[in-house]
Amino acid sequence: MRVQVVEHPLISHKLTQLRRVETASNQFRELTRELVMLLSYEASGSIATEPVEIQTPVATMTGTQLADPKPLVVPILRAGLGMLDGMTAMVPTAEVGFLGMARNEETLDIITYAERLPDDLTGRHVFVLDPMLATGGTLAEAIRFLKKANAAKITCICLLAAPEGIERLREKVGDIEVELYLAAIDEKLNEKSYIVPGLGDAGDRLYGLAQ
Numbered sequence: 001m002r003v004q005v006v007e008h009p010l011i012s013h014k015l016t017q018l019r020r021v022e023t024a025s026n027q028f029r030e031l032t033r034e035l036v037m038l039l040s041y042e043a044s045g046s047i048a049t050e051p052v053e054i055q056t057p058v059a060t061m062t063g064t065q066l067a068d069p070k071p072l073v074v075p076i077l078r079a080g081l082g083m084l085d086g087m088t089a090m091v092p093t094a095e096v097g098f099l100g101m102a103r104n105e106e107t108l109d110i111i112t113y114a115e116r117l118p119d120d121l122t123g124r125h126v127f128v129l130d131p132m133l134a135t136g137g138t139l140a141e142a143i144r145f146l147k148k149a150n151a152a153k154i155t156c157i158c159l160l161a162a163p164e165g166i167e168r169l170r171e172k173v174g175d176i177e178v179e180l181y182l183a184a185i186d187e188k189l190n191e192k193s194y195i196v197p198g199l200g201d202a203g204d205r206l207y208g209l210a211q
């Protein structure tokens with residue numbers, strides 16, 4: 001698994017604003033959208049393209065377009081939904097599938113309450129969106145679904161990760177090609193498996209209420 005922290009002054013600035021406890025939900029949503037647009041520029045660097053003949057007002061030329069099969073973007077509900085808009089703005093041909101997952105805050109078990117993915121992902125490049133990689137349980141379970149459907153390549157975009165979660169994910173993903181793009185790797189998990197210093201519960205901060 002390849003892990004890349006995307007370093008850029010705008011990402012650092014916006015992430016710092018996002019972390020602040022006083023940042024309200026509407027601002028949190030806008031910052032999330034902007035951060036995903038910046039991260040997706042790097043994360044989509046290996047997306048497949050093909051040549052296309054076009055006519056400009058002056059001449060014909062061979063240009064470039066995103067190739068088929070179309071990339072699939074999969075936000076993990078709830079919090080990943082806050083990243084969808086920024087991603088589809090940047091990757092206009094993308095199709096969208098959904099995974100609804102919640103971690104039981106006592107046992108840390110993952111409950112999958114919604115799954116709307118194509119049955120067959122053979123040859124498809126899948127982008128998974130979830131702002132937080134804490135213990136790694138949620139992302140590992142999402143990758144298991146995508147592997148089962150035969151995805152060719154999986155690129156995960158997260159805002160924050162804990163080192164413990166990255167290690168767990170590394171052990172779990174096995175032989176499939178997985179990339180992980182992040183705005184930052186934080187210090188650790190606390191006793192409730194929240195990322196420290198983190199930004200709190202991303203879903204609650206985006207949508208303003210508890211599950």
Ligand SMILES: O=P(O)(O)OC[C@H]1O[C@H](OP(=O)(O)OP(=O)(O)O)[C@H](O)[C@@H]1O
Pocket residue numbers: 076077078079080101102103104130131132133134135136137138139165193201202203204211
């Ligand atoms: O790495 P893990 O330990 O599995 O934790 C990370 C998960 O926790 C959060 O979702 P949550 O379960 O709070 O659901 P929500 O998005 O509905 O708030 C977050 O968005 C990840 O999906």
Ligand SMILES: O=c1cc[nH]c(=O)[nH]1
Pocket residue numbers: 079132134193194195196198199200201202203
């Ligand atoms: O810090 C954390 C850990 C899990 N889920 C979150 O939203 N935040």
Ligand SMILES: [Mg+2]
Pocket residue numbers: 079201202203204
């Ligand atoms: Mg939550």
